[in-house]
Amino acid sequence: MSDIVSTDSPFTQEQKQTLAILVDMMIPANDVMPSAADPDIFSVILSYLADAAEDIGKGIAALNALSLERYKKSFLTLDDESRGAIVSDFMAQYGEPVMQLQIHTVSSYYMNDRVLEALGLEARPPFPGGYEMEPSDWSLLDPVRAREKIYREI
Amino acid sequence: MPQDPVDVLIIGAGASGAAVAWSLADTRMKIVCMEQGGWVNPADYPTNYRDWELQQLGKFNINPNARDLETDYPVNEDESPIKIANFNGVGGSTILWAAHFPRFHPSDFRVKSLDRVADDWPIDYETLEPYYAENDRMTGVAGLEGDPAYPPKAVNLPPVSLGKLGEKLAGGFNELGWHWWPSDSAIATEPFDGRDKCVNLGPCISGCSQGAKASTDITYWPHAIRNGVEVRTRCRVSEITVNAKGMADGVIYFDENGEEQKQQAEVVIVAGNGVGTPRLLLNSRSSLFPDGLANTSGLVGKNLMFHPYAYVEGLFNEPLGGHKGPGGCCIWSQEFYETDRSRGYVRGYTMEMTRGRGPIATALGGVMSGRIPWGDEHHGTYQQVFDKSAGMVIICEDLPELHNTVTLDPVLVDSNGIPAPKINYTLSKNSVKMLEHSVARGKEVLMAAGASEVSSGAPLGMAGWHMMGTARMGTDPGNSVVNEWGRSHDVKNLFIVDGSIFVTSAGVNPTSTIQALALYVADSMKKRLANLFD
Ligand SMILES: Cc1cc2nc3c(=O)[nH]c(=O)nc-3n(C[C@H](O)[C@H](O)[C@H](O)COP(=O)(O)OP(=O)(O)OC[C@H]3O[C@@H](n4cnc5c(N)ncnc54)[C@H](O)[C@@H]3O)c2cc1C
Numbered sequence: 001m002s003d004i005v006s007t008d009s010p011f012t013q014e015q016k017q018t019l020a021i022l023v024d025m026m027i028p029a030n031d032v033m034p035s036a037a038d039p040d041i042f043s044v045i046l047s048y049l050a051d052a053a054e055d056i057g058k059g060i061a062a063l064n065a066l067s068l069e070r071y072k073k074s075f076l077t078l079d080d081e082s083r084g085a086i087v088s089d090f091m092a093q094y095g096e097p098v099m100q101l102q103i104h105t106v107s108s109y110y111m112n113d114r115v116l117e118a119l120g121l122e123a124r125p126p127f128p129g130g131y132e133m134e135p136s137d138w139s140l141l142d143p144v145r146a147r148e149k150i151y152r153e154i
Numbered sequence: 155m156p157q158d159p160v161d162v163l164i165i166g167a168g169a170s171g172a173a174v175a176w177s178l179a180d181t182r183m184k185i186v187c188m189e190q191g192g193w194v195n196p197a198d199y200p201t202n203y204r205d206w207e208l209q210q211l212g213k214f215n216i217n218p219n220a221r222d223l224e225t226d227y228p229v230n231e232d233e234s235p236i237k238i239a240n241f242n243g244v245g246g247s248t249i250l251w252a253a254h255f256p257r258f259h260p261s262d263f264r265v266k267s268l269d270r271v272a273d274d275w276p277i278d279y280e281t282l283e284p285y286y287a288e289n290d291r292m293t294g295v296a297g298l299e300g301d302p303a304y305p306p307k308a309v310n311l312p313p314v315s316l317g318k319l320g321e322k323l324a325g326g327f328n329e330l331g332w333h334w335w336p337s338d339s340a341i342a343t344e345p346f347d348g349r350d351k352c353v354n355l356g357p358c359i360s361g362c363s364q365g366a367k368a369s370t371d372i373t374y375w376p377h378a379i380r381n382g383v384e385v386r387t388r389c390r391v392s393e394i395t396v397n398a399k400g401m402a403d404g405v406i407y408f409d410e411n412g413e414e415q416k417q418q419a420e421v422v423i424v425a426g427n428g429v430g431t432p433r434l435l436l437n438s439r440s441s442l443f444p445d446g447l448a449n450t451s452g453l454v455g456k457n458l459m460f461h462p463y464a465y466v467e468g469l470f471n472e473p474l475g476g477h478k479g480p481g482g483c484c485i486w487s488q489e490f491y492e493t494d495r496s497r498g499y500v501r502g503y504t505m506e507m508t509r510g511r512g513p514i515a516t517a518l519g520g521v522m523s524g525r526i527p528w529g530d531e532h533h534g535t536y537q538q539v540f541d542k543s544a545g546m547v548i549i550c551e552d553l554p555e556l557h558n559t560v561t562l563d564p565v566l567v568d569s570n571g572i573p574a575p576k577i578n579y580t581l582s583k584n585s586v587k588m589l590e591h592s593v594a595r596g597k598e599v600l601m602a603a604g605a606s607e608v609s610s611g612a613p614l615g616m617a618g619w620h621m622m623g624t625a626r627m628g629t630d631p632g633n634s635v636v637n638e639w640g641r642s643h644d645v646k647n648l649f650i651v652d653g654s655i656f657v658t659s660a661g662v663n664p665t666s667t668i669q670a671l672a673l674y675v676a677d678s679m680k681k682r683l684a685n686l687f688d
Pocket residue numbers: 165166167168169170171188189190191216239240241242243244245246247248250251252253254255256359389390391392425426427428430431434482619620621652653663664665666668
């Protein structure tokens with residue numbers, strides 16, 4: 001198992017490369033937002049996926065099998081267009097690993113500091129800071145206050 | 155080794171167990187409450203952590219089967235479209251509740267007389283009114299007086315903020331001329347009884363780190379304990395035992411180490427909620443009560459009512475600040491609460507506005523539903539959706555039906571080997587029609603408020619958080635499990651105080667009524683102490 005980079009990661013280098021490509025295809029960078037394959041985000045995705053490593057490994061194997069069957073090449077060596085075609089089929093077919101990948105990519109991405117700040121949110125847990133709310137306009141209730149009682153008298 | 159006998163043994167330290175314990179404490183009797191779960195540490199609640207949205211799916215998950223803690227019992231819910239939501243620990247399900255705190259309407263106690271369905275309650279709104287008020291004072295209720303949907307009632311704290319989201323939706327109701335009002339909320343909007351004020355964290359239904367939400371571990375229990383009540387945690391009662399005269403004489407329970415223990419008691423009060431209570435009674439079989447304790451009527455576990463829920467969500471073209479403010483409590487509408495037969499069903503519902511979703515829930519919901527694509531379009535679409543959705547859940551009155559049941563599962567057991575409950579539940583035609591009506595009205599009001607897209611779903615699968623009717627009250631022992639003040643018809647020193655004793659469910663959240671009933675039962679006991687078992 002010489003290709004396992006870090007002793008506490010259950011993923012091989014090749015699996016990591018594949019996952020990085022997948023998450024970048026799911027959430028790519030644009031002018032403002034980072035890609036899900038950004039190292040800060042990707043490392044969190046990998047740590048969450050570690051619990052589902054067996055399922056994910058099977059999913060990646062299936063993705064490669066699909067690639068070999070269709071293009072006679074491994075997934076990592078495909079061009080972008082072929083990858084796109086194969087990934088959408090893969091996403092539609094492989095329930096559990098795809099579900100895990102989606103959940104953890106989304107979660108890790110949308111709790112990243114840079115992502116939250118780009119969305120205009122503070123990068124912190126809700127507690128203890130909480131949030132200020134603007135004063136309420138209770139005059140909106142005037143038409144309701146003007147109504148007769150609407151409950152049934154017994 | 156048997157423990158010293160106690161005067162009163164309460165089973166369950168949730169909403170009703172806490173209220174009844176507090177009220178009985180002034181009798182100076184020896185009162186012990188046994189709770190299968192433990193005390194919850196607010197520092198463990200998800201909102202303390204950056205990954206709070208993920209943690210909500212873990213040990214504070216609202217579904218006991220998903221949570222699967224040692225302190226939980228499994229529930230076979232395969233035969234029900236609505237899945238159980240609860241929490242087992244001191245505070246019970248109020249640890250995770252949204253803290254909506256509506257009362258029943260006077261008409262809710264008279265459904266047979268008014269609408270020729272189900273049964274009337276043996277008590278009425280007037281009987282419960284002083285207990286509603288007492289419960290409000292103990293809990294701290296945020297709201298506004300003057301709601302035309304209710305008889306006059308006092309509130310003791312300022313209402314929860316509308317926020318942009320609430321104002322937007324209120325505009326929709328005003329446009330249509332429909333009723334709305336700030337939700338009565340069991341939330342300290344100002345410091346109250348040693349609790350800090352709400353700081354608008356959002357996800358109240360995974361526990362309130364601030365201590366503003368009225369879970370009974372921080373409302374009733376500190377007072378009850380100060381007045382001498384003992385709470386014994388990690389004690390799971392497997393059976394209520396009876397003597398040769400058919401009176402309850404105590405319980406058998408499993409302690410934290412899984413050791414079987416006995417506790418004798420003069421009076422037993424069950425407060426295990428609408429599923430936990432019938433489960434325990436059905437597990438308490440004896441030669442005198444071969445079909446389960448207090449079950450001569452055959453109604454223990456029958457007539458299970460949930461509230462069928464719908465949700466309706468709309469997309470707006472401006473940010474609504476929906477991540478701020480109590481997630482479940484905002485404004486509600488009771489425009490369609492009272493029966494109008496021209497709608498094709500009887501009884502009615504409450505529309506309860508909910509605040510927005512967090513960043514992860516927005517993305518996950520969007521991706522799973524196909525609304526937010528992967529790839530180059532992801533960011534643009536996410537921006538169109540995030541913080542721009544607002545909506546409601548709609549809580550429909552459920553009517554009692556004998557075939558909706560809690561029974562004992564023949565196979566499934568909890569970690570102590572005690573048979574687990576099994577739920578069989580189907581929606582009635584009345585509920586289906588009411589849900590349809592409510593979804594159509596929900597869409598109408600969101601469009602009136604300016605939504606550009608609306609989506610909906612019914613029944614809401616994860617919404618089995620109100621469990622009622624499985625040991626109903628009544629004056630006829632052939633047709634009810636407890637009498638009009640909560641005492642078992644069959645076993646004269648056995649009382650039930652949770653939602654099991656509901657006759658009907660009303661179209662509102664039940665806990666204000668559950669606790670008012672618990673206080674009323676306690677008071678009825680105190681008034682009859684000299685001849686309680688006659
Ligand atoms: C996510 C969520 C949101 C909710 N939102 C609202 C809301 O906004 N408004 C509202 O009115 N209601 C709401 N509810 C419902 C509300 O929490 C319940 O109606 C209320 O807590 C019921 O009180 P109870 O005393 O009957 O049962 P619980 O509060 O559930 O307490 C029962 C206790 O009994 C214990 N127990 C059961 N069996 C045994 C046994 N054999 N031995 C020892 N202990 C036992 C359990 O561990 C539990 O702690 C919500 C619930 C959930 C889960």
